Amino acid sequence: MRAPDLRVEGLRVQSREGRVLLAIDHLALPGGQSLALTGASGAGKSTFLHVLSGLVRPHAGRVIWGETDIAALSEDARAAFRRDRLGLVFQDCHLFEELSALGNAALASAFAPRAARAPIRAAAARWLAGLGLGQAGARPVDSFSGGERQRIAVARALAGDPPVILADEPTAALDRANADALGADLVRLAQQDGRGLIVVTHDAGLAVRMTRQLRLADGRIAEDSHA
């Protein structure tokens, strides 16, 4: 599956009080590239990621993945887009504590069409193995370390074989060694299948692994650099 190009045009997101949270006039990211969103807290990094994933609908502008303007879709259609095209990784994993590692990694099989359930479970098991957790699929997730839990979350994001991975501070809760290992895994897994990867991070070590870095300040692009 080819990763779609991303094009952002005239994007505006405001708070309820009318404060501008995000104002990005133009951004283009060719499919399969990796992008780090950096900047100070409150700069709009996470909001941008939420807009890119369709979790937040912008007040104005277009967010076009390939041919699809996700900003123009209904809530259910945006959910379907996320399900089929995007893999999301969150800062604090968001795992179902009472499910096994495999149960969490294959979470999407619960709401996937019947025919897609088995492939998702197989893919989840494969990604767990690829992330070094192949023997621990049956263990409940509350028995895993922070680094392992984040790997389970990465396996969950990849289980649906999405062409793009969006990760919000994936290494923020990890120690240096785990953060480096996870960062390396994310980049490796994205590159090996030509997936797009967009990461919000404060971690300079992770940011430099991306082919492009975008520093945001006050909701605007302050710096756009390529590796």
Place this chain on the structure above:
Amino acid sequence: MRDLWMSLPATAQDAALALALVAPGLLLGLWVMRGLRPLPLVGAMLRRFSWVNGLFVLLIAVSVGLGVGLLAQERGLRQGSARAAEKFDLIVAAPGSEVTVMLASVYLQPSDMALITGAQYAEIAATEGVALAAPIAFGDSHAGAPVVGTTADFVTHLAGPLAAGRSFATAQEAVAGAFAPVDVGDSFTPAHGHGAMAEGDAHAGHAYTVTGRMAATGSPWDRAILVPVEGVWEVHGLASGHAPGTDRIGPPFDAEYMPGTPAVLVRATELWGNYALRSRFTRSDMMAFFPGTVLAQLHGLMRDIRSAMSLMAGLTQVLVALSVLIGLMILVRLIARSLALLRAIGAPLRFVFAVVWSYCAALILSGAALGLALGFVAARGLSALVTARTDVLVTAGLGWPELHLVAGFVSVTLLMALLPAWLAVRRPLLSDLRT
């Protein structure tokens, strides 16, 4: 349609009603869950907050169990009291309160009553179509058990063949009820009166020997001690019911020497004959009545109370259902973060809706099932208590009315669970995700 319904057997009607009551909930479940597989996630959510969920299930179970237990108990009491009266075809007594006479003669609740005279008894016994005319003479007791004077035929009529020993053959012998506090072979002196007012030595010098034990009847007579009515007259210093020098017990009695009896159980040779006998003995100097009819009138009187209670129970169930609804809405907040995650990774709203509804349904169904079990146990416990207090065998079990109550409750609450499910998919995704 009405004819078809009326032509169905009662069980089929009850089953159809139960199905109709539970059908909305079942159909709703099928509709909400169609093509989805939310149960593994629901199981995880239930385990995640097992204490809270368990407590909620228990609350539902207690409220359902209370309704079920009371319904079952009321029916059991009604059936038990009717069963206790079924051997008492027709009671003839001196004019007065039918209820008082029924309570005294059927349920052995002591009461001062005027007597049927020897002449009246003789007339009753000699009436054509009377198969059994058994005097019932109460007033004495032993160890808390009523001592009742009657005839051997009445003993057989009441309980069939004896469970042990033989019937009384002399005025000094007795037959114990199934659970009377005496054994075969025991001798005892009856006290005059009952309870705290009983005079223990009023009949000193007179004793009965127990020669047999009756089979259980499920009535207060199981705790009674039955003696020949001649024995009762004798210990009270009255004539024996027979001419002096006569050495036998049982009917026929000599009207001239019969002191009288508070009540007479009459049974006609044919069932329909009881109606004729009731008419015949209903007059100014005596009254005749069917205890079953009096009991039905009492139940009829209580039906109004029962209706009021049913209305209150219904209102209570509505309040419980509303509480369940509010509780579910609070519980759904506990799982809001998990639901937000599902939405974030692309779960359709219908799936999230199904997860919440299934979660609520699991709590409701578990609570209802546990409530049925609790209600059954409560009804059994209450039955044992009532049986011990009244000696009327009350066997309350689960029946169709209880199943109807639970089926209706389940359907209504499952319908109500749509609301928290609807609200859950409208919660702000991002703020729930950040919680």
